[in-house]
Amino acid sequence: MTDAMMKTVACVGTGVIGRGWIYNFVRAGCHTRAYDKDSSQIDQAITWLKGTLKQDIADGFLTEEKGEAMARLVTLHTNLREALDGVEYVQESGPEVMDIKNAMFAEMDRWTDPKTILASSASSLNINEFTAGIPGMDRCILAHPFNPPHIIPAVEVMPTKKTDPNVVDRTIAFLKSLGHKPMLINFFVSGYLINRIQAAVVREAIHLVESGLCNAEAVDTAIKDGLGLRWVILGNFGTNHTNAVGGIREYYGKFGKVYQSMMKALDSTPPSFDDEMVERFGKQLDEIYGRVPVDQISKWRDRLIRKIRRLKDEDPNP
Amino acid sequence: MTDAMMKTVACVGTGVIGRGWIYNFVRAGCHTRAYDKDSSQIDQAITWLKGTLKQDIADGFLTEEKGEAMARLVTLHTNLREALDGVEYVQESGPEVMDIKNAMFAEMDRWTDPKTILASSASSLNINEFTAGIPGMDRCILAHPFNPPHIIPAVEVMPTKKTDPNVVDRTIAFLKSLGHKPMLINFFVSGYLINRIQAAVVREAIHLVESGLCNAEAVDTAIKDGLGLRWVILGNFGTNHTNAVGGIREYYGKFGKVYQSMMKALDSTPPSFDDEMVERFGKQLDEIYGRVPVDQISKWRDRLIRKIRRLKDEDPNP
Numbered sequence: 283m284t285d286a287m288m289k290t291v292a293c294v295g296t297g298v299i300g301r302g303w304i305y306n307f308v309r310a311g312c313h314t315r316a317y318d319k320d321s322s323q324i325d326q327a328i329t330w331l332k333g334t335l336k337q338d339i340a341d342g343f344l345t346e347e348k349g350e351a352m353a354r355l356v357t358l359h360t361n362l363r364e365a366l367d368g369v370e371y372v373q374e375s376g377p378e379v380m381d382i383k384n385a386m387f388a389e390m391d392r393w394t395d396p397k398t399i400l401a402s403s404a405s406s407l408n409i410n411e412f413t414a415g416i417p418g419m420d421r422c423i424l425a426h427p428f429n430p431p432h433i434i435p436a437v438e439v440m441p442t443k444k445t446d447p448n449v450v451d452r453t454i455a456f457l458k459s460l461g462h463k464p465m466l467i468n469f470f471v472s473g474y475l476i477n478r479i480q481a482a483v484v485r486e487a488i489h490l491v492e493s494g495l496c497n498a499e500a501v502d503t504a505i506k507d508g509l510g511l512r513w514v515i516l517g518n519f520g521t522n523h524t525n526a527v528g529g530i531r532e533y534y535g536k537f538g539k540v541y542q543s544m545m546k547a548l549d550s551t552p553p554s555f556d557d558e559m560v561e562r563f564g565k566q567l568d569e570i571y572g573r574v575p576v577d578q579i580s581k582w583r584d585r586l587i588r589k590i591r592r593l594k595d596e597d598p599n600p
Numbered sequence: 601m602t603d604a605m606m607k608t609v610a611c612v613g614t615g616v617i618g619r620g621w622i623y624n625f626v627r628a629g630c631h632t633r634a635y636d637k638d639s640s641q642i643d644q645a646i647t648w649l650k651g652t653l654k655q656d657i658a659d660g661f662l663t664e665e666k667g668e669a670m671a672r673l674v675t676l677h678t679n680l681r682e683a684l685d686g687v688e689y690v691q692e693s694g695p696e697v698m699d700i701k702n703a704m705f706a707e708m709d710r711w712t713d714p715k716t717i718l719a720s721s722a723s724s725l726n727i728n729e730f731t732a733g734i735p736g737m738d739r740c741i742l743a744h745p746f747n748p749p750h751i752i753p754a755v756e757v758m759p760t761k762k763t764d765p766n767v768v769d770r771t772i773a774f775l776k777s778l779g780h781k782p783m784l785i786n787f788f789v790s791g792y793l794i795n796r797i798q799a800a801v802v803r804e805a806i807h808l809v810e811s812g813l814c815n816a817e818a819v820d821t822a823i824k825d826g827l828g829l830r831w832v833i834l835g836n837f838g839t840n841h842t843n844a845v846g847g848i849r850e851y852y853g854k855f856g857k858v859y860q861s862m863m864k865a866l867d868s869t870p871p872s873f874d875d876e877m878v879e880r881f882g883k884q885l886d887e888i889y890g891r892v893p894v895d896q897i898s899k900w901r902d903r904l905i906r907k908i909r910r911l912k913d914e915d916p917n918p
Binding site for chain 2: 564
């Protein structure tokens with residue numbers, strides 16, 4: 283364990299996001315308190331954890347010994363005060379509802395030491411609003427993972443207006459020690475960072491299909507067999523940097539005007555998302571994936587993502 | 601060789617794109633005529649081809665025998681009529697200039713059999729304009745690869761207004777037999793398909809950095825360690841489909857309103873791309889990649905892309 287590591291942490295809320303965090307914490311060796319006011323929700327999370335560990339051992343991502351050690355690090359709690367006693371880091375993953383998060387943070391603040399970091403998995407709310415008035419607002423921070431959190435390393439980190447810079451640094455260091463790739467967002471905007479980029483792609487992708495230019499499968503080919511192959515290695519700016527021998531200066535210098543005219547041609551009207559539109563895309567996806575259950579596609583996706591991550595780890599940035 | 605395969609093809613223009621096509625054609629076993637009016641350009645292309653084959657053998661992507669067989673399939677031509685004699689498929693990869701492409705297609709039409717497919721690597725021009733008035737416009741088609749063409753499988757295919765549907769089918773089948781992933785675009789729009797999606801990402805990415813929300817590295821982390829990991833496997837719509845257990849119908853139904861409000865918040869003004877802006881990004885990329893030459897980053901990227909493609913081929917869509 284490095285200095286950045288937290289010995290004892292709590293997961294407040296054990297739904298799909300919370301249980302992913304539990305996996306990450308125990309993989310890193312943290313004693314992990316799983317709290318939910320609903321004991322059947324905790325049971326589900328533990329069933330998921332055990333099933334996932336078993337599958338990961340079968341798939342060769344974990345040794346049997348490691349999987350067993352991980353399972354032993356979780357304790358289950360339906361009493362919040364007890365769950366939070368002596369923890370160094372709390373990860374809240376409750377419902378995306380302002381009042382619920384606000385009440386939860388007030389309680390988390392009450393039952394923890396003033397040095398404990400209080401992090402939220404909020405995915406769209408403004409953290410400045412749901413931590414407003416909390417005495418410990420200076421130790422509140424956003425740590426928004428990407429689904430599923432135990433597969434995708436990116437995590438958005440955003441301080442409140444009052445967050446102590448030291449809390450930001452400690453959170454980033456801790457997330458890195460878990461194997462995450464945190465990125466710092468300086469202030470709140472709608473969609474934060476990742477979902478804005480995603481929205482830009484979804485908007486143009488839907489527009490192209492709805493305009494009759496091509497079908498949904500063509501757009502997905504463009505991304506999975508084209509753009510995505512470069513993006514997954516270099517991101518956006520890194521890709522731009524390798525698009526000209528002189529790097530991003532040459533690329534933006536040469537193609538800035540071309541980009542401007544293309545950007546002006548993009549449709550900036552959001553799609554309707556009405557029932558007819560949703561059904562048109564539903565039918566196209568049926569054609570692409572047949573009637574394979576979504577859950578099966580997701581398992582395949584997660585297995586491949588882990589293999590790609592391993593490839594990238596084995597052959598890092600020169 | 602399948603029925604879709606062409607026995608003898610010509611590459612007209614042997615720059616960066618043309619030489620990538622030469623690699624693809626000989627890999628598939630096509631007798632390949634490399635034409636350029638400039639013999640030093642052909643020499644450079646052949647030097648590149650030999651170096652690439654050597655490196656690919658060293659990296660385990662090709663056997664020595666296969667590499668040697670590939671090199672033997674290329675013949676060099678500075679006489680267009682001779683290069684085109686008896687070929688079944690021509691891939692034009694000349695300069696992105698309307699008049700030059702127009703003149704080239706007129707010649708290609710003149711010196712080939714009426715059954716020969718005349719394809720263009722044009723990346724931004726309207727194919728209806730540079731093939732207008734060519735008697736064989738019905739056998740002209742766009743086949744725009746993604747750089748580097750021998751690494752990235754995606755190819756945009758777009759018919760002219762007069763292209764015979766049979767030419768579209770044969771081109772798509774041939775590209776697939778080369779290992780490409782063609783996508784059909786029904787008509788011309790600025791940026792075609794891929795570059796429009798890319799422009800949507802570049803625009804929002806630059807906007808987020810310029811607004812002070814985060815730095816360029818954070819955007820790249822969001823993509824390479826977040827969005828890109830899902831996109832490279834599922835594309836945009838496939839990713840949306842796995843974002844809810846009920847698939848894309850449930851996802852768009854539930855989050856359509858959230859997307860609409862986020863899409864309205866995106867900045868649709870193109871960035872200035874003025875010298876100061878370009879230099880701000882240049883400096884950030886210097887920080888990310890140090891002073892590693894772009895060429896070295898590109899080589900690493902291409903090696904990883906091939907490994908990722910192999911992973912995907914080994915564990916295809918369930």
